[in-house]
Amino acid sequence: MSQSLSPTAREPETVESIYPEIAMYIDGRWTDGSGSRREPIVNPATEEILGFVPLAEKSDLDAALAAAERGFVVWRDMPLDKRAHILHRAATLLRERSAEIARIMTMEQGKALPEARGELAGVATTLDWNCEEGLRAHGRIIPRGPGETLSVVREPVGPVAAFTPWNFPAGSPMRKIAASLSAGCSIVIKASEETPATACELVRCFEDAGLPGSVLNLVFGVPAEVSEHLIPSPIVRLVAFTGSVPVGKSLAAMAGAAMKPSMMELGGHAPVIVCPDVDPVAAARSSARAKFANAGQVCTSPSRFFVHESLFESFVDAFVLAAEQITVGNGLTTGVQMGPLVNERRLSSVHNLVEDARRRGAKVLTGGNRLPGPGFFYAPTVLTEVPMDAAVMTEEPFGPIVPIVPYADLDDALRLANSLPFGLAAYAFTHRADTVDVLTRGLQAGILSVNHAGGSVPQAPSGGFKESGFGREGGSEGLDGYLVTKRISHRMAI
Structure with missing residues (x-):
């Protein structure tokens, strides 16, 4: 599906904002x-x-x-x-x-x-x-x-x-x-x-x-x-x-x-591991809120999704629905949930990642296109059947792209999650204490969030290792x- 700007996306709030002189x-x-x-x-x-x-x-x-x-x-x-x-x-x-x-x-x-x-x-x-x-x-x-x-x-x-x-x-x-x-x-x-x-x-x-x-x-x-x-x-x-x-x-x-x-x-390229014991719809909704925040332009943004095969279809369907419900437009407009990318270079980079994945056999379930009109708007995009050698799986996307890959074994999911030279953030969804322990010890990241995708807080340290x-x-x-x-x-x- 292709998403368009919200009807009021270019109708910012009536309160005038004066952009200051820069010095x-x-x-x-x-x-x-x-x-x-x-x-x-x-x-x-x-x-x-x-x-x-x-x-x-x-x-x-x-x-x-x-x-x-x-x-x-x-x-x-x-x-x-x-x-x-x-x-x-x-x-x-x-x-x-x-x-x-x-x-x-x-x-x-x-x-x-x-x-x-x-x-x-x-x-x-x-x-x-x-x-x-x-x-x-x-x-x-x-x-x-x-x-x-x-x-x-x-x-x-x-x-x-x-x-x-x-x-x-x-x-x-x-x-x-x-x-x-x-x-x-x-x-x-x-x-x-x-x-x-x-x-x-x-x-x-x-x-x-x-x-x-x-x-x-x-x-x-x-x-x-x-x-x-x-x-x-x-x-x-x-x-x-x-x-x-x-x-x-x-x-x-x-x-x-x-x-x-x-x-x-x-930079990072944060993996998300969704285990078979969780509600896939709730996990997808939580992940979507974090993924599309700031149009995905966050170094800790969840950006590689590894979902247990038993939940895969339900998770994907819920994520597509969440992506299509995002109101995209001018950030000053009441009700807008996702604004534009910061510039034309970022827009082109994001689209090139999608096109590379498409050429390699990935399916674009929603989005995958620049939105019409002025502004650097890109539709929230969900990809499946993404090969591991696609650029979006190895390069930080820094945009609203969601590649989702199924897995059968947690060890394999951890191997994929740790396969890149990045180690900034990681996310996981599970209700089993023993699985939390395996993930805590196994994920190579300076920041790990379990059962949520919240941001940084001043009371706790943020940072990564590896590259x-x-x-x-x-x-x-x-x-x-x-x-x-x-x-x-x-x-x-x-």
């Missing part, structure tokens, strides 16, 4: 930068140009680095209670401004407005959580003999260079900003040029909360130019990145060449990468 924030000042280069910002639902983002020149990056170097000393030496007051105030401002920031996010990224509002709510909680963790980032005293004190202290690593993608325009930058500032670090962050306004609005909240201007610096630019200038700088002491595996490998190598630690949250990266964001582990450990041995007299 970089360097050393406490909003600036267009020292050059004249600009890139258009496109509304993915309408293909209209919203505005233009300035691209940093080397002199702008040098100014941001110099500010971060000064800002680190200022922020590191500020009393903790004062730092906490500023961060909590920024979180309060985020909540107060979340409705308008969410509308801006939907305009530039495309996700449905309820999803944008939920992202903003989570961002404020992330900041509060990290702030409190910063107050608990203490060391310890190790017992020694009389006249000697042996202690361990944890100190901020120094200025951070951070790079974030477009799919979570508030959530991804805030993870790095919150952890950096809560640990006592300054930061230069390059947010996405495709979704710059959301990042600007986040920074305004910190500015208005009283954060010293040199502590947080926001830049945009040609990605390779920015990373190649920031990462080798002796001022930068940590590199934090969220994005694709190939780019992550390049940045990690650059950081390694300068002996700098890095944190890499890279999905290293380091963790969130939880008590979230500040580890932003701190260094120092051993101090003090004898009272010689």
